[in-house]
Amino acid sequence: MAEGLVAAGFRADAADCFGDADTLAVVDRWHGCGAEDGLALSPSRLLTVLAELAREGGVRGWIAGSGFEGRADLLAQGAALLPLLGNGAAAVQRVRSPASFYGRLAALGIAHPPIRVEPPQEAGWLAKDAWSSGGWQVRRHDPRRPSAAAGGGRYFQREQAGTPMSALFVADGRRARVLGFTRQLVRALGRRPMIHRGCIGPIAVADAVAEALRAIADALTAEFDLRGVNGIDFLLDRGAVSLLELNPRPVASIGVLAAAVDGGPMGAHVAALTEGRLPSTARVPSGVVQGCEAVFARRALRLGPELAERLASLPWCHDRPAAGTAFTWGDPVCSISASGADVEAVEHALRRQRRALTDLMEQ
Structure with missing residues (x-):
């Protein structure tokens, strides 16, 4: 979301559990909101960040990503501190x-x-x-x-x-x-x-x-x-x-x-x-198909500086974690992207890249 906002001409801060390299490269500031025991969101840390941003002024509002599916109460608490640019707690509660x-x-x-x-x-x-x-x-x-x-x-x-x-x-x-x-x-x-x-x-x-x-x-x-x-x-x-x-x-x-x-x-x-403005129409697809895919850890590992540097050298590797980040089996490590003429070409490219990353992480 942060990259999309910056590409649209906005300045943005980010508050999440990850602080990946791609996000850090585009935002003004990153605010860590992860719980102590892993990659889950800490409600108290998030609310503290929102309160601080509200006190500073100059922030239009905040946009909630994933992780709030069962936390309409947290959306409401956050919206009381800083305007929520998205669906409110009542709508989310009904949908969920x-x-x-x-x-x-x-x-x-x-x-x-x-x-x-x-x-x-x-x-x-x-x-x-x-x-x-x-x-x-x-x-x-x-x-x-x-x-x-x-x-x-x-x-x-x-x-x-x-x-x-x-x-x-x-x-x-x-x-x-x-x-x-x-x-x-x-x-x-x-x-x-x-x-x-x-x-x-x-x-x-x-x-x-x-x-x-x-x-x-x-x-x-x-x-x-x-x-x-x-x-x-x-x-x-x-x-x-x-x-x-x-x-x-x-x-x-x-x-x-x-x-x-x-x-x-x-x-x-x-x-x-x-x-309250909607775009007039959406563009007809240009013929270029794109894909993105998350890559998950297949074993417990800690990202060393050499592996972090290798990931940084791959233009199709995104959401790269900082060196020293620890992962358990099944944790998302990073994401990959590919483009091609059709779905099959993109699937093939993503599969090749996923295998290459898996091999790197197994070394």
């Missing part, structure tokens, strides 16, 4: 309450896989948590084993066939403008069957599919008072759209869809929040 959210989808006539809040008695269901992100809490439901009690963000969604896709849109509370479509890169990581790795786009879809997603984005915007950039995850199966979930915040595809509008998605986000 499975029974009511999918109930509203049904009322709006938006197709989605069947969901339940109580454990099904048969296989073929995914156990999910609306209060998490990235697929980390997704498991295939085994009716022979006890499941966690229903409540909070936990629910069960029928597993369906289809290509995992995403639609990026910007909203003003009444209307939406779809900026583009991406293919989601979803693969297993250990016992986690559906980890979101990245995305490839822009992807051209049939006119009927594009029109269906535009109508869905408009309906969701009006129903949930959505503002700024949001993402719709859906399955596409032989031209049929089935909505998986709504992410009421900027999502990973803002990078690969940066050319969709003047100022990029983050520029459109700020314009929608501060001026």
Whole structure:
């Protein structure tokens, strides 16, 4: 998000758990907000940073990324300190309450896989948590084993066939403008069957599919008072759209869809929040397809200076951690990017780069 804001002509500070090299290179200041025990967000540190920025003055507001899915209370506390440029706590709470959210989808006539809040008695269901992100809490439901009690963000969604896709849109509370479509890169990581790795786009879809997603984005915007950039995850199966979930915040595809509008998605986000203005149209894809993918640690490791220097020399390696950073198995280490004429070419390039990084980290 910070890179997108700076590219749109804004100055930005960043507050997160990572402080990667790419972020540090573009922001005015970085504020560490990680908890002591790992890469999780520390609410108290975040609120302290927001309070300090408010006291200093000159900051227009703050934009929440991932990590707030089950923390509408934290969004509200932060918004009380410094203006929140994004969906407020009430909207996020509604979107992240499975029974009511999918109930509203049904009322709006938006197709989605069947969901339940109580454990099904048969296989073929995914156990999910609306209060998490990235697929980390997704498991295939085994009716022979006890499941966690229903409540909070936990629910069960029928597993369906289809290509995992995403639609990026910007909203003003009444209307939406779809900026583009991406293919989601979803693969297993250990016992986690559906980890979101990245995305490839822009992807051209049939006119009927594009029109269906535009109508869905408009309906969701009006129903949930959505503002700024949001993402719709859906399955596409032989031209049929089935909505998986709504992410009421900027999502990973803002990078690969940066050319969709003047100022990029983050520029459109700020314009929608501060001026109530939507871009007139999104650009037709140019024919160049881009992809990004997170790379995860396959063992416990500490990033030494030599490896950090090697990563810095690779133009397709991003979100690079500082030397000395420690990782456990499954932690995100960095990301990679590639471009090509089509999805297959980008997938091939990402696969080659991922293997090269894995080999480096195993040395």
